[in-house]
Amino acid sequence: xxxxxxxxxxxxxxxxxxxxxxxxxxxxxxxxxxxxxxxxxxxxxxxxxxxxxxxxxxxxxxxxxxxxxxxxxxxxxxxxxxxxxxxxxxxxxxxxxxxxxxxxxxxxxxxxxxxxxxxxxxxxxxxxxxxxxxxxxxxxxxxxxxxxxxxxxxxxxxxxxxxxxxxxxxxxxxxxxxxxxxxxxxxxxxxxxxxxxxxxxxxxxxxxxxxxxxxxxxxxxxxxxxxxxxxxxxxxxxxxxxxxxxxxxxxxxxxxxxxxxxxxxxxxxxxxxxxxxxxxxxxxxxxxxxxxxxxxxxxxxxxxxxxxxxxxxxxxxxxxxxxxxxxxxxxxxxxxxxxxxxxxxxxxxxxxxxxxxxxxxxxxxxxxxxxxxxxxxxxxxxxxxxxxxxxxxxxxxxxxxxxxxxxxxxxxxxxxxxxxxxxxxxxxxxxxxxxxxxxxxxxxxxxxxxxxxxxxxxxxxxxxxxxxxxxxxxxxxxxxxxxxxxxxxxxxxxxxxxxxxxxxxxxxxxxxxxxxxxxxxxxxxxxxxxxxxxxxxxxxxxxxxxxxxxxxxxxxxxxxxxxxxxxxxxxxxxxx
Numbered sequence: 001x002x003x004x005x006x007x008x009x010x011x012x013x014x015x016x017x018x019x020x021x022x023x024x025x026x027x028x029x030x031x032x033x034x035x036x037x038x039x040x041x042x043x044x045x046x047x048x049x050x051x052x053x054x055x056x057x058x059x060x061x062x063x064x065x066x067x068x069x070x071x072x073x074x075x076x077x078x079x080x081x082x083x084x085x086x087x088x089x090x091x092x093x094x095x096x097x098x099x100x101x102x103x104x105x106x107x108x109x110x111x112x113x114x115x116x117x118x119x120x121x122x123x124x125x126x127x128x129x130x131x132x133x134x135x136x137x138x139x140x141x142x143x144x145x146x147x148x149x150x151x152x153x154x155x156x157x158x159x160x161x162x163x164x165x166x167x168x169x170x171x172x173x174x175x176x177x178x179x180x181x182x183x184x185x186x187x188x189x190x191x192x193x194x195x196x197x198x199x200x201x202x203x204x205x206x207x208x209x210x211x212x213x214x215x216x217x218x219x220x221x222x223x224x225x226x227x228x229x230x231x232x233x234x235x236x237x238x239x240x241x242x243x244x245x246x247x248x249x250x251x252x253x254x255x256x257x258x259x260x261x262x263x264x265x266x267x268x269x270x271x272x273x274x275x276x277x278x279x280x281x282x283x284x285x286x287x288x289x290x291x292x293x294x295x296x297x298x299x300x301x302x303x304x305x306x307x308x309x310x311x312x313x314x315x316x317x318x319x320x321x322x323x324x325x326x327x328x329x330x331x332x333x334x335x336x337x338x339x340x341x342x343x344x345x346x347x348x349x350x351x352x353x354x355x356x357x358x359x360x361x362x363x364x365x366x367x368x369x370x371x372x373x374x375x376x377x378x379x380x381x382x383x384x385x386x387x388x389x390x391x392x393x394x395x396x397x398x399x400x401x402x403x404x405x406x407x408x409x410x411x412x413x414x415x416x417x418x419x420x421x422x423x424x425x426x427x428x429x430x431x432x433x434x435x436x437x438x439x440x441x442x443x444x445x446x447x448x449x450x451x452x453x454x455x456x457x458x459x460x461x462x463x464x465x466x467x468x469x470x471x472x473x474x475x476x477x478x479x480x481x482x483x484x485x486x487x488x489x490x491x492x493x494x495x496x497x498x499x500x501x502x503x504x505x506x507x508x509x510x511x512x513x514x515x516x517x518x519x520x521x522x523x524x525x526x527x528x529x530x531x532x533x534x535x536x537x538x539x540x541x542x543x544x545x546x547x548x549x550x551x552x553x554x555x556x557x558x559x560x561x562x563x564x565x566x567x568x569x570x571x572x573x574x575x576x
Contacts, residue, residue: 035145118464139397150391168202170571184272194452226520232512254506254518281333289327289355296403465532470496494530
């Protein structure tokens with residue numbers, strides 16, 4: 001029986017961090033062994049490569065220095081000739097003689113020394129550059145068997161090995177989506193105005209979750225500024241008492257604020273659990289954990305105590321752990337009894353440990369919303385992380401650097417995802433309550449959901465689908481047409497905007513006492529829709545856990561060949 005995780009911070013420090021490192025190192029070693037990389041030969045090639053790169057950099061520096069000297073000497077020659085031809089009246093004959101000698105010597109030095117030396121250095125640099133390219137190509141060739149073995153699922157497999165309670169789906173299925181809606185009451189209508197950039201679904205101890213990044217369009221505003229310079233004259237009395245005409249000028253400015261489409265993106269963790277099914281609350285990161293002596297902490301504590309004493313508020317009562325109440329602050333909760341069942345003293349202690357720590361984890365960097373049986377967590381540290389998990393990021397020509405990058409990159413991902421899940425792992429009831437059975441998806445044919453389709457379209461890139469006149473990012477939405485059980489044609493619509501330049505004339509008073517029209521050019525954004533098509537085939541063949549990576553890749557190539565598609569990503573083959 002798998003051990004429950006009640007203190008995710010200490011479990012990460014004492015168990016999972018080292019376990020993931022071991023799993024990652026073993027995974028890389030297995031891949032390298034399977035690829036039969038000649039490590040010693042690659043290291044020898046890379047040593048030569050780095051030595052040649054240093055020589056090339058030195059030669060490049062020498063070329064730049066001698067090129068600079070060449071430029072200076074040509075300037076000196078030009079100045080000397082100018083003085084000789086046009087300075088005869090300004091300079092005496094002796095000065096002109098020395099200028100002529102200097103000019104002649106500079107010209108001679110250019111032809112006799114600088115140009116031959118520069119030519120030689122450039123030849124040496126080019127030879128070194130060719131040698132660098134040759135060695136780098138050789139190193140890439142030595143590492144090509146390993147670079148071909150990386151796939152989209154390498155991280156998720158390692159995470160499942162590290163944390164057995166964590167299970168990832170090959171792709172986000174319609175069955176998983178139906179489970180969230182039917183069993184947990186999730187309303188995904190928010191997706192109607194958004195496009196899914198990527199999504200990873202799975203189970204935590206049998207309960208479904210989604211890690212997703214979405215993009216939406218929000219109509220913001222942009223201010224455009226225009227200007228007009230005016231001129232006028234006045235008659236003014238001068239210091240001598242006489243009138244004179246004085247010229248004046250002034251630059252008038254005006255502005256226009258117009259609608260401007262903006263495209264914010266956000267990464268969320270969505271989790272379904274039937275524990276405390278009627279509870280609703282929302283907490284925002286406060287940064288008050290461990291700051292009991294500060295004025296902000298004391299003010300918040302005082303306001304919560306006052307709120308709890310308000311007899312008209314029957315849904316909020318302070319728990320004995322006031323530090324938790326202040327730092328986690330969910331005074332907007334609607335059911336205090338269910339909240340107390342969820343956040344036991346053990347859960348409170350674990351949550352406080354999580355909020356206070358900024359060395360191992362990320363501290364209080366997350367918002368936490370519970371709406372009945374759906375939990376949504378938005379963590380700051382997940383916002384800048386690209387979780388598409390493209391295997392291209394692991395590829396390198398240097399075995400030693402590839403090994404280090406493989407662990408470093410995946411350790412970063414593991415830490416980020418683990419601590420995004422950590423607030424959920426703090427709650428014992430979330431691990432004690434497990435679904436009795438999985439109604440939607442275990443025994444039914446697996447099909448990809450529109451979430452996965454939108455993520456696939458965004459991976460291919462909006463340039464394949466956007467309207468020719470579109471000047472903004474696009475919201476990509478898909479429509480599926482099934483040809484058989486595992487093949488489908490996706491119609492992709494790209495919603496964006498074209499820009500039409502407009503001009504507004506804003507009245508402004510000038511210093512001449514007149515009203516002037518200042519032109520302000522601004523852009524009106526008009527909606528346009530592009531369209532494209534993706535052909536896709538789901539790979540629903542059950543994967544043998546004992547299969548080698550070579551066997552997996554052979555299967556992938558077979559799927560692509562038989563389906564005549566171009567890309568295999570997360571168990572879905574496709575082409576635009």
